[in-house]
Amino acid sequence: MTAPTTTLTVAQALVRFLAAQYTERDGERRRLIGATWGIFGHGNVAGIGQALVEYADVMPYHQGRNEQAMVHAAVGYARQCNRLSTHAVTTSIGPGATNLVTGAALATVNHLPVLLLPGDVFATRPADPVLQQLEVPWAGDVSVNDTLRPVSRYFDRVTRPEQLIPSALQAVRVLTDPVETGAVTLALPQDVQAEAYDWPEEFFAERVWTVRRPAADPAELAEAVRAVRAARRPLVVAGGGVHHSRAEAALAGFAEATGIPVASTQAGKGSLRHDHPQDVGGIGHTGTATADGLARTADLVIGVGTRYTDFTTASGTLFGNPGVRFLNLSIAPFDAHKLAGLPLVADARAALGELTGALRAHGYRVADSYVEEYTGGKEHWEQRVDACFEAAGPDARPTQPQVIGALDALVDESDVIVNAAGSLPGDLHKLWRTRSRDQYHLEYGYSCMGYEIPAAIGVKLAAPERNVWALVGDGTYLMMPTEIVTAVQEGVAIKVVLVQNHGYASIGGLSEAVGAERFGTAYRFPAPDGTYTGAPLPVDLAANAASLGLRVLRARTVGELGAALAEARAADTATCVYVETETSDTVSGAPGAQAWWDVPVAETATRPSAVKARELYERHVSTRRRHV
Numbered sequence: 001m002t003a004p005t006t007t008l009t010v011a012q013a014l015v016r017f018l019a020a021q022y023t024e025r026d027g028e029r030r031r032l033i034g035a036t037w038g039i040f041g042h043g044n045v046a047g048i049g050q051a052l053v054e055y056a057d058v059m060p061y062h063q064g065r066n067e068q069a070m071v072h073a074a075v076g077y078a079r080q081c082n083r084l085s086t087h088a089v090t091t092s093i094g095p096g097a098t099n100l101v102t103g104a105a106l107a108t109v110n111h112l113p114v115l116l117l118p119g120d121v122f123a124t125r126p127a128d129p130v131l132q133q134l135e136v137p138w139a140g141d142v143s144v145n146d147t148l149r150p151v152s153r154y155f156d157r158v159t160r161p162e163q164l165i166p167s168a169l170q171a172v173r174v175l176t177d178p179v180e181t182g183a184v185t186l187a188l189p190q191d192v193q194a195e196a197y198d199w200p201e202e203f204f205a206e207r208v209w210t211v212r213r214p215a216a217d218p219a220e221l222a223e224a225v226r227a228v229r230a231a232r233r234p235l236v237v238a239g240g241g242v243h244h245s246r247a248e249a250a251l252a253g254f255a256e257a258t259g260i261p262v263a264s265t266q267a268g269k270g271s272l273r274h275d276h277p278q279d280v281g282g283i284g285h286t287g288t289a290t291a292d293g294l295a296r297t298a299d300l301v302i303g304v305g306t307r308y309t310d311f312t313t314a315s316g317t318l319f320g321n322p323g324v325r326f327l328n329l330s331i332a333p334f335d336a337h338k339l340a341g342l343p344l345v346a347d348a349r350a351a352l353g354e355l356t357g358a359l360r361a362h363g364y365r366v367a368d369s370y371v372e373e374y375t376g377g378k379e380h381w382e383q384r385v386d387a388c389f390e391a392a393g394p395d396a397r398p399t400q401p402q403v404i405g406a407l408d409a410l411v412d413e414s415d416v417i418v419n420a421a422g423s424l425p426g427d428l429h430k431l432w433r434t435r436s437r438d439q440y441h442l443e444y445g446y447s448c449m450g451y452e453i454p455a456a457i458g459v460k461l462a463a464p465e466r467n468v469w470a471l472v473g474d475g476t477y478l479m480m481p482t483e484i485v486t487a488v489q490e491g492v493a494i495k496v497v498l499v500q501n502h503g504y505a506s507i508g509g510l511s512e513a514v515g516a517e518r519f520g521t522a523y524r525f526p527a528p529d530g531t532y533t534g535a536p537l538p539v540d541l542a543a544n545a546a547s548l549g550l551r552v553l554r555a556r557t558v559g560e561l562g563a564a565l566a567e568a569r570a571a572d573t574a575t576c577v578y579v580e581t582e583t584s585d586t587v588s589g590a591p592g593a594q595a596w597w598d599v600p601v602a603e604t605a606t607r608p609s610a611v612k613a614r615e616l617y618e619r620h621v622s623t624r625r626r627h628v
Helices: 010-019 045-054 067-080 101-109 144-148 161-175 218-230 240-245 248-258 289-297 348-361 368-389 400-410 424-431 452-462 474-479 484-490 505-513 541-547 558-570 608-621
Strands: 005-009 021-025 028-031 033-038 061-063 086-091 114-120 154-157 183-189 196-200 207-210 234-238 262-264 279-282 300-304 325-330 342-345 416-419 440-442 468-473 495-500 551-555 575-580
Touching (some): 005 010, 005 045, 010 033, 010 045, 010 161, 010 196, 033 045, 033 067, 033 452, 045 114, 067 086, 067 114, 067 440, 101 114, 101 144, 101 183, 144 183, 161 207, 218 300, 218 325, 218 342, 218 348, 240 248, 248 348, 262 289, 279 289, 279 368, 325 348, 368 424, 400 424, 400 495, 400 558, 416 424, 416 452, 424 440, 424 468, 452 468, 452 484, 474 541, 495 541, 495 558, 541 551, 541 575, 551 558, 558 575
Parallel strands (some): 021 207, 033 061, 033 086, 154 183, 234 262, 262 279, 300 325, 325 342, 416 440, 416 468, 468 495, 495 575
Antiparallel strands (some): 005 196, 021 028
């Protein structure tokens, strides 16, 4: 008996297939592809574009303005959905496709799923080349879409209709795999998209993909228990894997049972609430003095779902105890074996529960003196945070930490803060008091300027009941304000805090530290000596935001800032609070870096600033360790 079939185009079949895919974990079931973002051109308008109209009742569509931004929105959505649901992104061939690359890299670096559907050149080559085609003399099967290969966790080019079935199944397998997930690319030649084929009906049957929680191997678990029991000054480093696993309660139980303090990476911040007794704040170059002090003397570092980036390890200089060992709990073997650590390859929530039970059975708990030490350090750091947030008076121009403090005083655990690049991540990592597991949404794996506004839209689409704040500096804003139009068009009531400090503040500070004298980092007119040290540019970013449809509230003082933030939070439409911050050297800012970060300094130079920076650099480099 012949299996029933349905005649559809490749694009129609793909949309129908995607609409029938689901994930499930711990009894929670979600639709895998919640919607499709798209900008249409000749490479996808007749294929995917027509299919989205054909099946608009089962596949929601969002109109984007920039292809990179559409990926950021999808990633923000996926993170808010705990990687159980994401969006697809479709583009035309040529620049539409290559604009996906940055977003794809961000998704893959952060282990967040997103499905990319770029159009491609004709598979049948009736005319060669076609508009926007890149000709490669030595390879006829290469197109610009191949730039997505190194930043995708799975890549395929569907050159025949029947290829779609195995390719689509593999794409979904990777999207739902907690280890492999990231950007997945299905390149779709424009003629193949529109080609008809007789599809087996079972291809469109509902499928549920279980997101697994592998338990720890008994031998690895036993070795982990021995390592913790032997430790006198252990420290947990909580990474983004804690959130991906929904292991926050398990981590809290582990910390409470053992008394072990918990520091967090940018991705892991919020693993414990800021007021949890064992939370000691951010770790690494942008961390707190408390966490970094504990890291320097720790005899066992327990990494949970962390990749140990250079910001976390202070470029290999932070963990200074001569006998320090690492115990790495990660679902990814690649990360579990870093720093020559003892691997505990398992789901974070599952393994933390097992580890807590075993240690409780042995009666393990750190000494009271250690608890008193980090508790005192935590209290002292909170006093420093209070001092940063305190303003001279309601009529003073706010500093950037005071902007953060004003927002900190306003929000509750339902608010979500989105940020990615510039000087704000460092200040937030040190100062922000996280109230819920998903309040702190920092993209720092790729530290991508332009992420904040589209990602906030994605978060708001995933959690429409939440207040979602995009914190952006002027440099980041100018990179990608385009999706403001999308937020206004679709009624996505994000809140944008636009901080004007006339340039790249973070890189300006770094430039000064490495002897480059802040060259090319300020938004100012050129001076006669070729530097950008003239008057600030007469650019009105508030007026720009308003021209894109945002409601804009200008705040000139600390008092006006508090009122504007409160008004924005209460608004039911997309709203921006614009504030120009005080940047004078005489005004106190956030505490400086509590640990080093390796940015190479010129080995030879004539300018005194570079010579001095090199001397300091060599002193830091001499403290670097290879953990073997």
